[in-house]
Amino acid sequence: MKRSKTIILIVVLAIIGIAAGAGLKVYTILHTKSQDLFGTIESSIDSGSAQYAALKEQGRFNILIMGEDDVEGSRRSDTVLFATIDIDDKNIRILSLPRDTRVQIPGHGVQKLNHAFAYGGPDLLKATVEKYLGQPILYYVIIDYVSFPAIIDTLGGVEIDVQKRMRYTDRAGKLDINIQPGPQVMDGKTALHFVRFRMDALGDIGRVHRQQQFIKAVLKKVYDPRILVKIPELTAQMMKLFKTDMSPALSIQLAGFAQNELGREHIFFSTLHGQAATINNLSYWIGDTKEANNFLNAPIEMIISGDINENKNTNNYAGLSLSYSSAAEETKVNGQILSSQKTEEHKNKSMMPHDELLKLIRSMSESIAVLNGTGKSGLSTEVATKLQKMGIDVVLSANAKHFDYRSSNIVYPLNADAKVIKTAQTLGEILDIPKSLVRSNNQAFYPSIIIGHDSKSLIDRINRLVEISLQ
Numbered sequence: 001m002k003r004s005k006t007i008i009l010i011v012v013l014a015i016i017g018i019a020a021g022a023g024l025k026v027y028t029i030l031h032t033k034s035q036d037l038f039g040t041i042e043s044s045i046d047s048g049s050a051q052y053a054a055l056k057e058q059g060r061f062n063i064l065i066m067g068e069d070d071v072e073g074s075r076r077s078d079t080v081l082f083a084t085i086d087i088d089d090k091n092i093r094i095l096s097l098p099r100d101t102r103v104q105i106p107g108h109g110v111q112k113l114n115h116a117f118a119y120g121g122p123d124l125l126k127a128t129v130e131k132y133l134g135q136p137i138l139y140y141v142i143i144d145y146v147s148f149p150a151i152i153d154t155l156g157g158v159e160i161d162v163q164k165r166m167r168y169t170d171r172a173g174k175l176d177i178n179i180q181p182g183p184q185v186m187d188g189k190t191a192l193h194f195v196r197f198r199m200d201a202l203g204d205i206g207r208v209h210r211q212q213q214f215i216k217a218v219l220k221k222v223y224d225p226r227i228l229v230k231i232p233e234l235t236a237q238m239m240k241l242f243k244t245d246m247s248p249a250l251s252i253q254l255a256g257f258a259q260n261e262l263g264r265e266h267i268f269f270s271t272l273h274g275q276a277a278t279i280n281n282l283s284y285w286i287g288d289t290k291e292a293n294n295f296l297n298a299p300i301e302m303i304i305s306g307d308i309n310e311n312k313n314t315n316n317y318a319g320l321s322l323s324y325s326s327a328a329e330e331t332k333v334n335g336q337i338l339s340s341q342k343t344e345e346h347k348n349k350s351m352m353p354h355d356e357l358l359k360l361i362r363s364m365s366e367s368i369a370v371l372n373g374t375g376k377s378g379l380s381t382e383v384a385t386k387l388q389k390m391g392i393d394v395v396l397s398a399n400a401k402h403f404d405y406r407s408s409n410i411v412y413p414l415n416a417d418a419k420v421i422k423t424a425q426t427l428g429e430i431l432d433i434p435k436s437l438v439r440s441n442n443q444a445f446y447p448s449i450i451i452g453h454d455s456k457s458l459i460d461r462i463n464r465l466v467e468i469s470l471q
Contacts, residue, residue, distance in 0.1 A: 034087045034088070034090065034257055034261055036253055036257075037087055037250075037253045037254060037257045038055070038059070038087050040250050040253050041055055041061060041138070041250065042055060042056075044247065044250065045138065049136070050136035051136045051137075051138045053136075054135075054136050055138075058086075058088070059086065059087050059088025059089070060084055060085060060086040060087055060088065060089075061084075061085055061087075061138045061139075062082065062083065062084050062085070062135055062136060062137045062138055063082075063083045063085065063137065063138065063139045063140065063141060063246075064080070064081070064082060064083075064122075064125065064126050064129055064137045064139075064140045064141070065079075065080075065081040065082075065083055065094075065140070065141045065143065066079060066080050066081070066117060066122060066125060066140065066141070066142055066143070067079030067080075067142075067143045067145055068117070068142050068143065068144055068145060077099070077114050077116075077117035077125060078099045078114055078196065079099075079143070079195070079211060080096070080097040080099065080113060080114070080125070080129070081094050081095070081096055081097070082094070082095040082097060082129060082133065082135070082137075082296075083095075084135075084296050085254070085257075086300070087257070089299075089300040090261045090262060090266060090300075091262070091266040091267070091268065091300050091303070092258075092262065092266065092267045092268070093268045093269075093270070093295060093296055093303070094212075094215075094267070094268065094269050094270070095269075095270050095271070095272060095292055095295060095296060096208040096209075096211060096212060096269070096270070096271045096272065097113060097129065097272050097287070098113070098205060098207075098208055098271070098272060098285040098287075099112065099113055099114035100112050100113070100114075100283060100284055100285045101113040101132075101272060101274075101284070101285045101286075101287050102277075102279070102284035102285065102286055102287070103116070103128055103129075103131075103132045104128070104131060104132070105119065105124065105128050106124065106127050106128065106131065107119075107120075107124075112282075112284065113125075113128065113129075113132075116128040122140045122142055122245075123140075125140075126140050132287075132289065133289055133292060133293065133296075134289070134293070135293070135296065139244060139245055139246045140244065140245055141242060141243070141244045141246070142242065142243040142244070143242060144242075144243070145192065145196075148188065148191075148192050149187070149188025149189050149191070149192050150188060151188065152186070152187065152188035152191045152192075152218075153187055153188040155218070155221050156185075156221075157185040157186055157187050157188075157191075158185070158186055158191055158214065158217040158218055158221050159183065159184070159185050159186075159217055159220075159221070160183070160184060160185075160186050160191070160194060160213065160214065160217055161182070161183045161184075162179055162180065162181045162182060162183075162184065162194070163181060164181050165179065165180055165181050166178070166179040166193070166194070166197045166199075167179075168197055168199045175193065175196065177193040177196070177197050179193060179194060179197070191214060194210060194214060195207070195210055195211045195214050197210065205271065205285070208271050209271065212269045212271070215269075216269075266300075268295075268303055270292075270295045272285070272287040272288070272289075272291075272292050273287065273288040273291040273292065274286045274287040274288045301439065351461075351464055351465070351468060352430075352468070353468070354468050354469070354471050357390075357430070357465060357468055357469055358391070358469065360426050360429060360430055361390060361391045361392055361430070361469070362391075363422070363426055364392060364393075364422075364423045364426050364427065365419045365422070365423060366419055366420050366423040366446070366447055367393040367394065367395035367446060368387075368392060368393065368394055368395065368423065368424075368427060368446055368447045368448060368449065369394070369395060369396035369397070369398070369445070369446040369447070369448040369449075370383050370384040370387065370394055370396070370397045370398075370448070370449055370451070371398055371399065371400040371448050371449070371450045371451065372398070372399045372400055372403075372451055373400040373402070373403060373404070373405030373408070373450040373451050373452050373453075374403055374405065374451055374452065374453050374455055375399075375403035376455065379451055379455060380397045380398060380399065380451065381397050382459070383397075383449070383451055383458070383459065383462065384397040386459070386462045386463065386466055387449075387462065389466050389469070389470070390462075390465055390466055390469040391469060392427070395446060396445075396446060396448075400450050400451075401443060405450055405451070405452035405453065406452055406453055406454070407437060407452045407453075407454055408431070408433060408437070408449065408450060408451050408452040408454055408455065408458045409433060409437035409438065409439070409449075409450050409452065410424050410425075410427055410428045410431075410433050410437065410438040410439070410447065410448065410449055410450070411424070411438075411439060411440070411441035411444040411447075411448050411450060412424040412438075412439075412440055412441070412444055412446075412447045412448070413440065413441070413442075413444045413445060413446075414440050414441070414442050414444075416440065416447075420446075420447055421447075423447045424438055424447035424448075425438055427447060427449060430465065431449065431458065431461060431462070432461055433449075
């Protein structure tokens with residue numbers, strides 16, 4: 001089963017290479033490592049360029065992904081994604097840029113971001129985003145909306161949970177959108193309507209989040225082993241979908257790097273923070289480039305743990321609070337789940353039996369601390385009391401250093417001895433905290449559970465564990 005999934009992932013990640021005219025060289029992909037990818041890029045770019053400097057100093061390179069639309073002969077790009085491929089730390093970060101973002105377009109003055117593509121195609125859009133974010137872009141990828149539905153139909157559709165009815169007619173854009181709320185399998189035409197719809201209270205920002213929701217749904221779908229038999233048909237369709245200035249060899253190596261050294265949990269998404277504004281009777285998104293670069297440049301440990309203050313920015317766009325997530329997690333706007341991509345395996349994970357729970361608790365030789373990482377009054381005391389009922393020794397209940405922990409996680413001191421580390425790991429196992437969120441921290445004094453904004457699910461689990469422990 002695992003082998004089938006990785007082969008599917010290879011094919012999907014190699015589509016750029018296929019589109020560039022390369023055959024699917026499975027042997028090369030299976031054996032590509034980060035150093036191979038690094039070497040190919042290093043040898044293909046000017047050693048005096050900003051792209052080369054970023055590659056050598058930071059071990060990463062950037063790609064601009066854009067969706068091309070043609071409305072009555074007018075080319076535009078309503079989808080703009082800035083992707084950082086981090087070779088050294090083995091992760092991908094994808095930043096969505098709203099089409100209405102107010103930017104300086106070289107040679108055209110201050111305009112909306114999506115105008116850059118209409119004025120000068122991918123090269124001008126690339127130059128505009130480089131200037132705006134202060135980040136060099138090495139390659140671009142163009143996705144053709146016309147070919148888009150056929151890919152989704154070949155995949156057999158994608159599962160999307162629609163939050164509310166989506167109704168909109170645009171004769172110029174040849175759109176007649178009518179999507180009912182609720183979980184559903186979307187065909188290609190409906191999926192295209194889903195990602196293009198923007199007539200709601202959140203405007204273009206809501207549209208950006210639906211695009212991210214859709215991308216995660218596709219990533220989930222391509223892990224389905226039943227897709228294997230559709231590879232020949234998918235390949236033909238994908239060749240029509242993508243245009244890129246990336247070489248075929250590099251495209252294939254990028255697919256191999258992703259297959260060998262990445263997982264869905266290391267693909268992270270965010271949206272350009274900012275606020276809406278009307279200037280000279282035109283609506284713009286005034287982006288916060290500092291926050292964008294925080295997301296793009298933060299150490300991977302901070303991204304994984306949620307220990308990054310990405311939600312401190314408030315804006316006046318319907319009170320919207322933007323957050324980031326991985327491809328294996330959910331995206332939220334004002335607490336509303338826009339995408340539920342947790343695996344069925346995790347969702348259906350059964351609780352441990354009484355004897356196993358007690359055995360784990362007895363094996364915890366060290367006292368623990370409970371820290372409130374949300375700011376909700378009384379939360380650490382509530383959790384500490386419940387853990388003590390289970391028989392876990394809690395020595396401290398207090399606030400964490402800030403209240404922006406997206407996910408609950410376990411920390412323990414740097415240079416901790418084996419007993420402390422074992423206690424932290426066992427606590428993580430009991431509370432079902434992912435292993436990637438059990439880590440050392442230079443401000444920790446005890447093995448500690450830091451309660452994040454997923455506190456409801458954490459407390460629900462603890463309540464069930466308390467019942468089991470008292471049986």
